[in-house]
Amino acid sequence: MNNRNVNESRLAGCLLGQAVGDAVGLPCERLSRARQRRMFPDLDRLHFFLGRGMCSDDTEHMCLTAQAVIASGGDEARFTKELAKRLRWWLIGLPAGTGMATLKACVRLWMGISPESSGVFSAGNGPAMRAPILGVALADDLRQMQKLMDRSTLLTHTDPKAQHGAVLAGFAAAWSVKGDFNVGWPGRFREFYRAQRIAADAELDALLSKVLASVARGESADQFMDSQGITYGVTGYMYHTIPAVLHVWFRHPLDYRRAIEEMVRAGGDADTTGAILGGIIGASVGKEGIPAEWRSSIWEWPRSLAWMEQLAKPLAESRQTKRADAAVPCFWPGLILRNVFFALVVVFHGFRRMLPPYI
Template sequence: MNRYPHILGCLLGTALGDAVGLRREGLSRRRAERMYGGTPLGPDFILGLGFCSDDAEHTQMVGRALVLSAGHVAKFEKELSRQLKRWLVALPAGIGLATLRACIKLLLGFGPKRSGVFSAGNGPAMRTALIGVWAESDDQLKELVRICTRLTHTDPRAEEGALLVAKAARLTASGQYVEPTEFLRDAVGEVEGEELRESLQMAIKALAANKAPKEFADSLGWSEGVTGYVNHSVPAALYCWADSPNDFRRCVENAVLLGGDTDSVAAIAGAICGANVGSENLPPDWLISLAEWPRSKSWMRQLAEALSNEAKVCELPKPPGMRWLATVPRNFVFAAIVLVIGFRRLLPPY
């Protein structure tokens, strides 16, 4: 099976979800509705153009590490830890606390097996969908997700959520596609965490009752928005995907309209949906508006080409570089825009 459209769909789907959700990130559902009303959703961070945050960057770093390591676990761990250190030096904006602490530990000389901190944030979940699409087997998938998670987060809940995202993203690419509701039923029997299992059970019931994603979120007490806690963001993202698995636009819009950690929840939902529907089924107008740089849409296509090489051996084509020198001034501009938007939020409507 040609995995290129699914790999590219995952990369672009993550970026689009991140970009669409970024402007409303951190706002409660009520405040976002009052500020933006019926404004159409899309990649519109500033001047009608969409840009990405750490959610897309982490997926891109995972992709490079997969190519450079050819999937060998020890090499993957080394490559990803190297990427994370360089990423932190490039001064990203809006980094999660657990990821920040882990990356600082890496910079201070802690090895990859000692860098992680005990946290159940959604950082790992936002970057593991690509592993699901790329992995050759379930065993390889689990090992790579374990490494990818524990580099920054050691709480088992973070790993379980990240693994669930990877498994959802691989359904079409693996050639063993099942309906999302059936996937969730199977997941209930495999998930060990009681809180996550109960959320999945509630999701199955809500889907059977044709409840909208907002209604599902309300039933779990997330009416003000979905938090960055993995057992909130992953079920929310999975529900948005399961509610409209073949409609990428609706999937991401629903994730953003839940409020809260909108860029991460939409990035996770977009990664899963994009991986399954393929790059050819992503909204063309959203892709046109996505102006991310220096890792542009063309850059993501190059990375997808390197990842989709079926040999997965040492002679794999070299992936495009992360362009860290260009990323530094980009991050300064990005941070300035974030500050302007932050000051705007101090003003009405409240």
């Protein structure tokens, strides 16, 4: 297998892993740990609609980011322009369940505010949805990865915590490409991150140390979050999301199913945590490491899993040539129909949640 094929399979694993993690977590989004277990005792099946799964903004942002890398060839200014353009049109499709900061930033882009100033002050986890694919695509150039990550983050979120968290998630995805999971690897990952990062943050460093200590004590993600006072489920705050994701990754870096189930069961923003973790682990285990019954139960069109997989080839090529290429075409009128259907199912879940079990 030549280098490009290796990259293609890593990229495909990341893309599919993130989409499937999103779909497994989506029906449980914002439910408490206890209530989701009672409503969905079995995660072997997907539960969005008649045993099928669909993907949310977490997957859509990953696709937009991948397309922006292809269409920019990795050039920073062009990447910003391409991603901003895609975020604007994404909003026109009326996506259900958008994060507040991302929504505000996309409206600001439509108002003519430049992509350099469109972000709002927020440390929400939105930019982390765009992190794993950047980490995998630019694993061979971590300085450039951080620069593109900063640009991707600032488009929507300006709190430096959003940048630091997204960059750390990008490093995790890049480590997955490296594939060192021998004894003691979480400590080596921390050293790798410290040595290569452009900017440091003491608060995130302290959180990373707490995660490593908790993993070393053999604690679960739930136990770790309890110790941090996060008992309902993982919130959408970047410094809650990323430590929770890394906690599960450190313990199950090569077991996609177990990791995703544990991540979703940790509750709260389960589609986003499942998506980020799925993207990170997918880069290690590849398409074949993602349970086939989950993959085959995804019901998406026109951005199907097969369509997402197609992004891997031009993405690998553009990283090799460093040249901009045409983005992969998508039947956009189909997206509008799809989004209407998706929104109806989201409304159905909203009504369903008015019924028992309540806790």
